[in-house]
Amino acid sequence: MNFSYELIEKYKNFMGYSQDKQVISDFEEFNSGNMSQIKKGTRHLTANQCIFMANTIGMDQKEALLKLAIEKSKSKEEGQIWSDIVKKISAACVALTLVAGLANAPTEDAFA
Known part of the structure; x- marks a missing residue:
């Protein structure tokens, strides 16, 4: 489909x-x-x-x-380029989500 x-x-x-x-x-x-x-x-x-x-x-x-x-897409090459763009955008979004999550993660004082 x-x-x-x-x-x-x-x-x-x-x-x-x-x-x-x-x-x-x-x-x-x-x-x-x-x-x-x-x-x-x-x-x-x-x-x-x-x-x-x-x-x-x-x-x-x-x-x-x-x-x-x-x-x-009119050709397989064009479709592949669009697919690669989607993958790069998705990877960037995952990376940003991880970085944001780490930046907001509570930290514990190991020596307390």
């Missing part, structure tokens, strides 16, 4: 929708043909649709747009 359709499914579940036509009705520029093409993987969400759905379900917008960019 491609990212666009996964995001649609998450949005549908979050909204309590049981049918694709309910999702389609939430977007002016969306129709059943678009939905069918997204399911097949021949079409993708637009950036604005992606951002709206990500915001609605509580997903990070940046992560969603990066995953959409990977999905829309």
